Amino acid sequence: MNILVTGGTGFIGRWVVGRLLKDGQKVWVIDNLANSSLDNLNEYAGDENLQRVKIMDLKNRASLQELFRENAFDLCYHLAASINVQDSIDDPETTFNNDTMATFYLLEECRKQKVKMVFMSTCMVYARANDEQGIDELSPIKPASPYAGAKIAAENMVLSYFFAYGLPVVVVRPFNTYGPFQKTGGEGGVVAIFIHNKLKGEPLNIYGDGTQSRDLLYVEDCADFVVEAGYSDQLNGEIVNAGTGKDITINRLAELISDGQVPIHHIPHIHPQSEIQKLLCNFQMAERKLSWTPKVPIEEGIKQTEQWIQSALHRKEPFQS
Structure with missing residues (x-):
């Protein structure tokens, strides 16, 4: 086509x-x-x-x-x-x-x-x-x-x-x-931002109390x-x-990525009015009509993303969306 x-x-x-x-x-x-x-x-x-x-x-x-x-x-x-x-x-x-x-x-x-x-x-x-x-x-x-x-x-x-x-x-x-090629700055996703900060030895900053969850x-x-x-x-x-049908709190995500290597801080939310407290996907329609299911678990996805960001940092390449 x-x-x-x-x-x-x-x-x-x-x-x-x-x-x-x-x-x-x-x-x-x-x-x-x-x-x-x-x-x-x-x-x-x-x-x-x-x-x-x-x-x-x-x-x-x-x-x-x-x-x-x-x-x-x-x-x-x-x-x-x-x-x-x-x-x-x-x-x-x-x-x-x-x-x-x-x-x-x-x-x-x-x-x-x-x-x-x-x-x-x-x-x-x-x-x-x-x-x-x-x-x-x-x-x-x-x-x-x-x-x-x-x-x-x-x-x-x-x-x-x-x-x-x-x-x-x-x-x-x-x-x-989330994954490789995602920006690690303000317009990037939380996974890329957290990994980037960890690799640079900087704290992971969580907006609000961190109990909000994402799929x-x-x-x-x-x-x-x-x-x-x-x-x-x-x-x-x-x-x-x-989606994956599984959600994870931002607190737990930060713990998973930091692995005790950098501190985790909570900071005031920049747009609390637009926060969605819990996002958990039901993907039964995609499974039923497309025979689609997600294959990559969060631990493996974080590992692949960290390898890519580490490689980009080593090459001193700019991070692009």
Whole structure:
């Protein structure tokens, strides 16, 4: 197939691109590099199926239209987004434009060419899990930040194109994803930040009391899920979760990563109003309809991530999303 990946130089995007190339698909990548680097695709530079990597902003409608005129795509994985919760609180307009308006522009091109879209949403749209069954696709949503609100708005636009135009679409909601190539700064995930601090001999800082919990999904498992959602016709017009079905408190995660080597501190929360106390995924739909289950346990995922960050520190490379 001819496949377009937006945000394909980003953390999850580069793993999606890698899986598609491994499958022998022809892949086009677009990204505005606001939160990523072309270096993330260096591993695939010699792959003949990587057709083009184009630096482009999805809000540039003329460039987007030209891209769809020049190429006949079969499938589009839409991962490009502004993802920082605090940034969305400080500057909601930028997040709305990047996450909602840009999605609408892309949808219009997909509609004209009948290109299936897999839309990357987030578990941050949900309210907290109320029981040990976890959050499923029918669980209540709570837009506790403009980021979550922008994603919900974009989700609804994507699904409306299925019902109004018959455009095949899937909305995917992965839970907290971590692994190699994730940023270790403010826009990175908690696992990458903790590991980076540990390797530099710095304390692990926990926002709040650390009793909040997360369902942590290794990035290769996430990429496999996203790709399979696009390959299958079983989920058209649906929302589908991916996670491990196990959550871990931030306190326990810090203990696991620090391994007694660096201190753990608790500091005031920078956006307590947007905190979700418990995130636990129920991924039964993905298991039932895609035969997908996560393969990498948290201990192995942390080990792989630490090896990658240690290697990058040794090479003194900048950390990219």
